[in-house]
Amino acid sequence: MTMTGDEECVFPAEDGLFADTFSEDxxxxxxxxxxxxxxxxxxxxxxxxxxxxxxxxxxxxxxEQSFELRGKRIIELGAGTGIVGILAARLGAHVTLTDLPLAVDQLQSNVSANAPPSGWPSGDPPAVLPLSWGQDQRRFPSDWWDVVLGADIVYLSETYPLLLETLAHLCEKSGAVAYLSSKMRREHGTPGFYEDCLPRRFLVELVARDAKQNINIYKASLRREH
Structure with missing residues (x-):
């Protein structure tokens, strides 16, 4: 993997942090x-x-895992810039990118900027749609997805029940597997989400850890009631 620009992003959420709008590619x-x-x-x-x-x-x-993405039906939650879902789409997955309404324009812009010259392998560009956890997830099917993705979406404890509800809905009938990557911020209760909240509904497995950057990747499958 090669990249340019700052590897570590530290961006407080305070409104009005920047007086002017600017973009960085x-x-x-x-x-x-x-x-x-x-x-x-x-x-x-x-x-x-x-x-x-x-x-x-x-x-x-x-x-690193040579993960087969071609043909997979993938939905990304809290997609932000869309980098994970766009990569999946470039590799042949059918992708839906979701985030709060305010992020939709940025997502759509990045999708357009990364359209392959020969067209998207799946035949369609990633769909970009607003999704507020715990409110409108039922607008999305529960029997369609193969994979649910989320990267650094576990940082506000008041949203954890809403995220859990949304994940459970998306995996309910499809048997989709979730892959969630998180900076393990104790001050935000991130470890508690994976240790206490998510296991209430899901079987949770730690599949990768970067101790230096304190980032974990979890695989989660919905528990089936007998």
Whole structure:
């Protein structure tokens, strides 16, 4: 994996942090795919603006595991810049990118910027749709997905029950497997989500850990009631 730009993004969520809106383009390469990702700062995007290290770790995990993405039906939650889902789409997956409405324009811009010259392998570009956890996840089918993705989406404890509800719905009938990559921030209760909250509904397995950057990747499958 090669990249330009800052590897470590530290971006507080305070409104008005930047007086002016500006964008920063970075190039990344995973699994033979070169991605140009724009990050729009100062547009009230907050934590949706940067490419977070946990997203890069998830891309690298797929690369190192030779993970087969072609043909998979994938939905990404809290996609932000969309780098993980766009990589999957470039490799032949059918992808839906979701985030709060304010992030949709940035997502759509990055999808357009990364369209392969010969067209998307699946035949269609990634769909970009708003999704507020715990509110409108039922607009999305529960019997369609193969994989649910999330990178650095576990950082606000008040959203954890909503995220759990959304994950359970998306995996309910499809048997989809979730791959969640997180910076393990104790001050935000991130470890508690994976140790206490997620296991209530899911079988949870730690599949990768970067101790230096304190980033874990988990695989989660919905528990089946007998």
């Amino acid at each position: 970075s190039m990344y390469k995973f699994i033979g795919q070169e991605l140009k990702i724009s990050q729009v700062f100062g547009a009230n995007l907050g934590v949706a603006a940067p490419v977070w290290d946990a997203a890069l770790h998830l891309c690298r995990y797929f690369e």
